[in-house]
Amino acid sequence: MSKRPGPDAFHTNPTPRCDILLSPDLPENLRDIDDFLTQAATRPGIAQSLRESGLTIAQFITILKAKSQGKWLYLHYVLYEIEHGHRTTRDFNRLPNGLLDYYIKYWEQWIIADNTQWHGVYLPILATLAAVKEPVGAHHLNSWTGLATTLIEQHLEQNWPHFIAKSRHGQHTYYQFFHATLRELFEHAVDLQQQYSQYTQLLSIFKTAYREAYKRILQSLCNDLASPSDESMRRDAAFRLIRMDWLRHRNRIAPADIERQLEAIGRYVDTNDQRQYLIQSIDVALGMSADERQRARLLVYRAALNGQCGETDQAEADYYAAERLILHAGQLPPPVPEDQHILARIYLGLANIHSIRAEPADEAAPADEQEVQAALRYFEQAASAANAFGRDPQLQITIQKELIYTYALLAQWQLGEDTYRETIGFLQRIQSQLEPTVYARLQAQLLEVASQLYYKWALSVAAQSHDLAHDLLERARALAEDGINLLNAAFDRTGDQELVYDRVLAYINKGDYLQAIGEHLGGAFAARSAEARTCWEQAREQAQAYDFLDMVDLTNSRLTHS
Numbered sequence: 001m002s003k004r005p006g007p008d009a010f011h012t013n014p015t016p017r018c019d020i021l022l023s024p025d026l027p028e029n030l031r032d033i034d035d036f037l038t039q040a041a042t043r044p045g046i047a048q049s050l051r052e053s054g055l056t057i058a059q060f061i062t063i064l065k066a067k068s069q070g071k072w073l074y075l076h077y078v079l080y081e082i083e084h085g086h087r088t089t090r091d092f093n094r095l096p097n098g099l100l101d102y103y104i105k106y107w108e109q110w111i112i113a114d115n116t117q118w119h120g121v122y123l124p125i126l127a128t129l130a131a132v133k134e135p136v137g138a139h140h141l142n143s144w145t146g147l148a149t150t151l152i153e154q155h156l157e158q159n160w161p162h163f164i165a166k167s168r169h170g171q172h173t174y175y176q177f178f179h180a181t182l183r184e185l186f187e188h189a190v191d192l193q194q195q196y197s198q199y200t201q202l203l204s205i206f207k208t209a210y211r212e213a214y215k216r217i218l219q220s221l222c223n224d225l226a227s228p229s230d231e232s233m234r235r236d237a238a239f240r241l242i243r244m245d246w247l248r249h250r251n252r253i254a255p256a257d258i259e260r261q262l263e264a265i266g267r268y269v270d271t272n273d274q275r276q277y278l279i280q281s282i283d284v285a286l287g288m289s290a291d292e293r294q295r296a297r298l299l300v301y302r303a304a305l306n307g308q309c310g311e312t313d314q315a316e317a318d319y320y321a322a323e324r325l326i327l328h329a330g331q332l333p334p335p336v337p338e339d340q341h342i343l344a345r346i347y348l349g350l351a352n353i354h355s356i357r358a359e360p361a362d363e364a365a366p367a368d369e370q371e372v373q374a375a376l377r378y379f380e381q382a383a384s385a386a387n388a389f390g391r392d393p394q395l396q397i398t399i400q401k402e403l404i405y406t407y408a409l410l411a412q413w414q415l416g417e418d419t420y421r422e423t424i425g426f427l428q429r430i431q432s433q434l435e436p437t438v439y440a441r442l443q444a445q446l447l448e449v450a451s452q453l454y455y456k457w458a459l460s461v462a463a464q465s466h467d468l469a470h471d472l473l474e475r476a477r478a479l480a481e482d483g484i485n486l487l488n489a490a491f492d493r494t495g496d497q498e499l500v501y502d503r504v505l506a507y508i509n510k511g512d513y514l515q516a517i518g519e520h521l522g523g524a525f526a527a528r529s530a531e532a533r534t535c536w537e538q539a540r541e542q543a544q545a546y547d548f549l550d551m552v553d554l555t556n557s558r559l560t561h562s
Helices: 027-040 044-053 057-068 072-083 089-094 099-113 115-132 138-145 149-159 180-187 189-195 197-225 231-243 246-252 255-266 272-288 292-308 312-329 338-358 369-388 393-413 417-429 436-489 494-545 553-561
Strands: 164-169 172-177
Touching: 027 057, 027 072, 044 072, 044 089, 057 072, 057 089, 072 099, 099 115, 099 180, 099 197, 115 138, 115 149, 115 172, 115 180, 115 197, 138 149, 138 172, 138 197, 149 164, 172 180, 180 189, 180 197, 189 197, 197 231, 197 255, 231 255, 255 272, 255 292, 272 292, 292 312, 292 338, 312 338, 338 369
Parallel strands: none
Antiparallel strands: 164 172
């Protein structure tokens, strides 16, 4: 059976929704605990303990249900202890009241058993696990506590296995607390002191240990972030600092260090969520800083991140705010050469914003001329400021590298071959001052720009060929019609008939010129396409040598299509 094709209207009923409020004291949860404990009472270790204490199963369930306050994790810990002989059912009435009370009393027993080991070994391991907030290997804990790896593994795997969750990553075992509540005991010890006033001294110890561990980890990660040789170590440190929300302990970090660390972390962020975290961190740093120049630098950094997130209006506002701060600071003697460097970055950022706004949505459409001119104006201001800042050659080169790429992009939009060639010449003049990898990357970028230029010029030639051919064809037809009219008018003039007919043939034969013109323009199109292909292949060779092939692949698809 068949039917004519046509739109099908599908009706779907709304998905049934059932909202459930999860709470430890819900009747359903308490019934589940009853069933669970009834079965748990039959386990060999627990059943034997009940027989020895004379406690009935009903009493066992009633006491545990009340002491656990409906928390399953509490039951998990207590039943583990009974089954492994660490606790008996004889002292059930002295069980801790709730999960946090359980943790406090549990660790209190470890302190009583060996106070020296507690402060020298146990507490540093626990506080470090709480502070890091994610799975870590024993080798990490060794680095952050100074304790032997074997000793750390012994306690985590043999003494506290019911508190620890393990996972495997490559050749290493990674550890973290089984549940977040144990970490919260250390992290929120200050808040708990009011609730558990009888344990004020112990909670104070937890608080101090947590802060010291946090400080050690931050210092270690900041050192890793500054490592000159190990790229993977720097990347790992950057993301750990983000996940640890490192600026929460900003009172322990000098403002100058925060600025440096923010920029170091920024080299490794690649998602908008991570950029938003950095933007929030910069907001915090701005609130800490009273120095106009530092605030300007932070605003420039925030503007760049906002630009990467597509928030060009916010980025523009940050650049202007930074410019005002620098110009105001520069009014006071003595002059600071670095002001020109910051202004160069500001104007370069504004040039990039206007470049983005100038870029046409459609490749065939022209760029916004007003925005292009604004971008060029700011580009020239950036170049002027960069040239005025000559104190630090490395910073000068950094500005030059950014200017090269911006200049190349502007050349691409304006289809300016002269501008492109000037940029290539400038790059070649400073080649000796650049690292080979940096030079190769810039060269590949410029070659890709060149391939796009030639591609657009080739399309322009093709369009010119089509338009010119169409124009000449119309002119030939018009001339032929004129000739026919002349022929008809002279039909009775036999003496002139042959002459007029020859003229008409000559007009019609004008069409022969179309093929010659088309071949000429077609040759120009092929030449431009070949140049574009050559530039793209050179860019790809450079990119392949330094592993950034994705940068030039888009041009290939365009050239193939052409």
